[in-house]
Amino acid sequence: MDIVGRCASFTRSRQARSLGLYPFYSAFSGRGPGAARTVGGRDVIVCGSGDYLGLAADPRVTEAAAEAVRRYGTGSSGSRLLNGNLDLHEQLEDELAQFFGKPAALVFATGYQAGLGAVAGLCRTGDHVLVDQEAHASLVDAARLSRARVHWFPHNDTDRLAAGLKALPGNGGRMVVVDGVYSMRGDLCPLPDLVRVCHEHRATLVVDDAHGAGVLAEGHGTCAQYGLTDDVPVISLTFSKAFASIGGAVLGDKAVIEYLRHYARPLVFSAGASPANTAAALEALRIVRDEPWRGRAALDNAHRMRHALSALGYRVPPGETPLVPVDIGDELRTAVAWKLLLDRGVHVNAVMPPAAPACLRASFCASHTREQLDAVTAAFADIREPLAALALPENGLTASHTSHLRLPGTEDSAETWAAGIRHLLP
Structure with missing residues (x-):
């Protein structure tokens, strides 16, 4: 057929x-x-x-989006690398980094692209990516597109993860990819054990916090819920949940973010997030900061x-x-x-x-x-x-x-x- x-x-x-x-x-x-x-x-x-915080129809958010359209137009009209980078994108990045307690942030046009950019952008041939079996589909796709060798471990089973890391051959980089809050069961990742295992085996931990950011720990997310934000090198999130918009971001050290600005293909080869979506996310972030209730x-x-x-x-x-x-x-x-x-x-x-x-x-x-x-x-x-x-x-x-x-x-x-x-x- x-x-x-x-x-x-x-x-x-x-x-x-x-x-x-x-x-x-x-x-x-x-x-x-x-x-x-x-x-x-x-x-x-x-x-x-x-729309966990009920902000998608909040007048402050909708007016911020409308004002951005009046000022910038309806689209960014190009890749951020070349001509689609707005000061609005950079303002959102600065405030995201400050709120979530990471040195830097990078804004993508969708949450799917953020996870894809973080995993596939940081890995290369010869590396190993170990993915929780219930991780979001965007992370699964990211691992498969990363050119690294992909391994799976049973959901939230840090003992099996440790055994898998220990058995890895070669000297390639090692990355562990999990959700902060799993979207189907609604359960949390065992972050303290994940941090310990990754530290012991020199693996980079990536936590996608699509469903925790904006909600848990006064909005600061799953890593803050455990008091481990500083111990997680890379955090990704989406704006389509608590932040009442479309888009996403990756947070990490300045060196990681600068590297992704040039090697994250979903960022480099896609138009920047629209002014309306960016402004809506920025206003929602400020409401999250000011209204933790x-x-x-x-x-x-x-x-x-x-x-x-x-x-x-x-x-x-x-x-x-x-x-x-x-x-x-x-x-x-x-x-x-x-x-x-x-x-x-x-x-x-x-x-x-x-x-x-x-x-x-x-x-x-x-x-x-x-x-x-x-x-x-x-x-x-x-x-x-x-x-x-x-x-x-x-x-x-x-x-x-x-x-x-x-x-x-x-x-x-x-x-x-x-x-x-x-x-x-x-």
């Missing part, structure tokens, strides 16, 4: 849509109070957003919902971040739960393999009101009975019934899929 033909044979998304069980690419068309947004012409409470509010709301959902009988792991995964079961039950909640005015994220084992990934923000959280709790309570009533085939749930909710390809026919789903629905 040719490549275009392979695309034409992809029918799973259409089948899931026809059954109302396609949980991706929801089209939001507006914002309401608190964490309310509009999707499909109706208001829903969004419990999956990365926002991070605490997000964590308090997540703590409350963990307890509420656990009390309803849902499987919710303990945690201390805004991310709250809810284990519903297999892919089908997860998709049905997503649809039942949406029908009740609650939008959560349905996670499917291969990204992670199937679950509902909720997140809670400073902007969630008490009334909204009560409504979310009531919706989860309301769907317990229809979820329990899902009828399973005599031989249990098989791949032929659920494979079309998966991303990997299968040969199951549309008829098999539709018949299986109809049989399983209450």
Whole structure:
């Protein structure tokens, strides 16, 4: 089959849509109070957003973005290396470095590019990169593109990491890549052990703090939460979560940042971040600095919902971040739960393999009101009975019934899929 033909044979998304069980690419068309947004012409409470501090619609942030467009125009119009470098970029870098307690920072157009630039930009042929198996996809891609030899270690298993580092051949550089807060489980990396292991084996530790920066430790992030900011050579982060924008940054020593300014290909060969996005991130950073209560509010709301959902009988792991995964079961039950909640005015994220084992990934923000959280709790309570009533085939749930909710390809026919789903629905 040719490549275009392979695309034409992809029918799973259409089948899931026809059954109302396609949980991706929801089209939001507006914002309401608190964490309310509009999707499909109706208001829903969004419990999956990365807008942890509720700043994406803050008038101070939106006005900063608008003023930047009036002053600089809509784009940077070139690579920062040549003609797309704005004084606004450098101002943001200075304030990021100061706030996070690192000597220097480098701003990229996206958070994905920041992680890619840090890992692939610092490594070369002959080096070794050791990556946590649950690290974000951008870090996985960065390791593969780095020209270094890539090794994987089990999630948060520092003993296996130490053994892997000890067994490495040659004299090449060694890098360890982890998330500060893991985006699917919402769990923290074991940073003290990681720092110790990397120090013992002379490895450079890179922590991507997309979900911790702006929230944990009065906004200073995961490394500050552990009191280890000075012990982590390279930190990357994104602006698309707590900082209410698009973009990202790498923080580290001045020598590291100067090197990346010339060797990070996503920076050198991409236009600089837009004026609006840069100004929005800068204003959000200043709000994070001046209003640390926002991070605490997000964590308090997540703590409350963990307890509420656990009390309803849902499987919710303990945690201390805004991310709250809810284990519903297999892919089908997860998709049905997503649809039942949406029908009740609650939008959560349905996670499917291969990204992670199937679950509902909720997140809670400073902007969630008490009334909204009560409504979310009531919706989860309301769907317990229809979820329990899902009828399973005599031989249990098989791949032929659920494979079309998966991303990997299968040969199951549309008829098999539709018949299986109809049989399983209450």
